[in-house]
Amino acid sequence: xxxxVENLQMKYDQTTLFDNVSFSVQDDDWLTITGESGSGKxxxxxxxxxxxDATAGTVKLNDxxxxxxxxxxxxxxxxxxxxxxxxxGETIRDNLDLPFVVRDQEPDVERQLTxxxxxxxxxxxxxxxxHELSGGQKQRVGVARNLIFPPKVLLLDEIMTGLDGxxxxxxxxxxxxxxxxxHFAVLxxxxxxxxxxxxxxxxxxxxxxxVLDEH
Amino acid sequence: xxxxxxxxxxxxxxSFGLVFISLAISYQQKLNLEKETIxxxxxxxxxxxxxxxxxxxxxxxDNVWLTLLMxxxxxxxxxxxxxxxxxxxPGAFQIAAVGLTISTVITVGILVMTKVIEFEPYQLIPVxxxxxxxxxxxxxxxxxxxxxxFNDQQTIVQERLALxxxxxxxxxxxxKEAIRxxxxxxxxxxxxxxxxxxPGMMTGLIMAGVDPIxxxxxxxxxxxxxxxxxxxxxxxxxxxxxxxxxxxxxQLVLPNQK
Numbered sequence: 001x002x003x004x005v006e007n008l009q010m011k012y013d014q015t016t017l018f019d020n021v022s023f024s025v026q027d028d029d030w031l032t033i034t035g036e037s038g039s040g041k042x043x044x045x046x047x048x049x050x051x052x053d054a055t056a057g058t059v060k061l062n063d064x065x066x067x068x069x070x071x072x073x074x075x076x077x078x079x080x081x082x083x084x085x086x087x088x089g090e091t092i093r094d095n096l097d098l099p100f101v102v103r104d105q106e107p108d109v110e111r112q113l114t115x116x117x118x119x120x121x122x123x124x125x126x127x128x129x130x131h132e133l134s135g136g137q138k139q140r141v142g143v144a145r146n147l148i149f150p151p152k153v154l155l156l157d158e159i160m161t162g163l164d165g166x167x168x169x170x171x172x173x174x175x176x177x178x179x180x181x182x183h184f185a186v187l188x189x190x191x192x193x194x195x196x197x198x199x200x201x202x203x204x205x206x207x208x209x210x211v212l213d214e215h
Numbered sequence: 216x217x218x219x220x221x222x223x224x225x226x227x228x229x230s231f232g233l234v235f236i237s238l239a240i241s242y243q244q245k246l247n248l249e250k251e252t253i254x255x256x257x258x259x260x261x262x263x264x265x266x267x268x269x270x271x272x273x274x275x276x277d278n279v280w281l282t283l284l285m286x287x288x289x290x291x292x293x294x295x296x297x298x299x300x301x302x303x304x305p306g307a308f309q310i311a312a313v314g315l316t317i318s319t320v321i322t323v324g325i326l327v328m329t330k331v332i333e334f335e336p337y338q339l340i341p342v343x344x345x346x347x348x349x350x351x352x353x354x355x356x357x358x359x360x361x362x363x364x365f366n367d368q369q370t371i372v373q374e375r376l377a378l379x380x381x382x383x384x385x386x387x388x389x390x391k392e393a394i395r396x397x398x399x400x401x402x403x404x405x406x407x408x409x410x411x412x413x414p415g416m417m418t419g420l421i422m423a424g425v426d427p428i429x430x431x432x433x434x435x436x437x438x439x440x441x442x443x444x445x446x447x448x449x450x451x452x453x454x455x456x457x458x459x460x461x462x463x464x465x466q467l468v469l470p471n472q473k
Contacts, residue, residue: 051466071465072381099379
């Protein structure tokens with residue numbers, strides 16, 4: 001698997017957020033993206049996820065342009081996880097069912113429970129009202145939605161912001177463990193110093209310029 | 216029972232004094248509504264005079280095409296009004312025009328076929344006005360509610376899209392909620408008919424000297440008619456307008472953020 005970003009540009013009115021951004025990631029890569037607030041890191045991930053259109057440039061998955069894929073199929077393979085995940089429906093089950101629904105599959109409860117266990121959420125929480133969950137629990141359910149079907153590329157948009165140490169460790173361990181097993185690439189926008197220290201590849205977005213280097 | 220319902224010109228002028236009560240309240244409470252009140256009153260008087268003469272002409276001519284043209288003008292105006300309430304939803308006028316035509320043709324068509332009303336201009340045009348007016352209000356509420364909900368729930372909608380959901384799946388219950396908002400006022404007002412207010416059609420007939428028992432029959436038909444009209448208009452507006460919140464790449468596009 002190879003995800004290629006070619007000459008991406010994002011402009012709002014007359015302001016250029018970034019220009020000529022090109023890079024690629026492959027299986028097992030972990031790219032850490034840093035930069036000032038408002039530098040366009042999140043927008044970059046959203047463009048890669050296909051949730052926002054760039055003003056120029058292309059994103060390719062295995063040398064095929066993202067819009068040549070069936071949209072749902074592309075987003076299942078390039079999965080975007082967000083800071084402070086908003087849960088939908090009434091229960092955790094509603095959230096963990098959606099990845100099955102978009103694939104026209106019957107929800108596999110066994111698989112849902114395995115993932116909940118890995119996220120250190122009790123099994124009987126499957127039908128728990130989402131409004132009774134803590135912020136950390138909500139975020140774990142949010143990330144579980146992205147991992148229940150392992151993607152080819154996992155996009156993490158500051159998913160650790162505001163979480164306590166234990167929750168961070170749990171989420172981190174699961175993502176690492178699943179990456180080792182399924183070999184997906186990770187693009188992670190972060191301000192988290194631990195993550196930055198452990199980074200394999202670093203990309204810094206600043207003043208519309210992107211600098212890529214091995215850490 | 217007296218059936219003299221002709222208001223003399225003198226009575227009309229004297230009743231204009233009621234407007235001064237409204238102006239006095241606005242002035243005394245510093246509501247700054249005086250100018251708006253005067254303009255609204257002037258507009259309504261001019262519009263009603265024009266409509267009065269126009270209707271008299273159309274009723275006298277009694278021509279099918281002229282009747283249909285008049286109905287089309289009503290629908291056109293209602294669609295324009297619904298568009299103004301859409302707060303920038305793309306294609307709102309077309310959605311409203313087609314939706315209002317469908318709701319009016321179905322509802323009025325059933326009334327004509329069941330012989331509740333006759334295909335006569337003096338019956339068809341006022342009924343078309345009632346159906347289109349209520350459908351327009353329902354559509355306006357649907358449009359406003361969709362804007363509100365998509366704004367409030369944009370993160371959730373985007374997260375569903377990010378997981379591979381189609382726009383329909385990502386919209387969740389938003390479209391349904393908007394339909395409910397469109398239909399609810401009609402259901403609420405119908406519930407209190409006769410208890411709180413004597414509704415318009417019935418009041419008009421009673422004032423014209425019609426037996427109240429005959430008047431309520433018409434009013435009951437109006438209830439059925441408004442439920443059907445607002446239902447059709449709300450469903451059509453909601454499903455069609457929902458699509459306008461997404462582009463061809465299944466991305467959420469909020470009208471006021473373009």
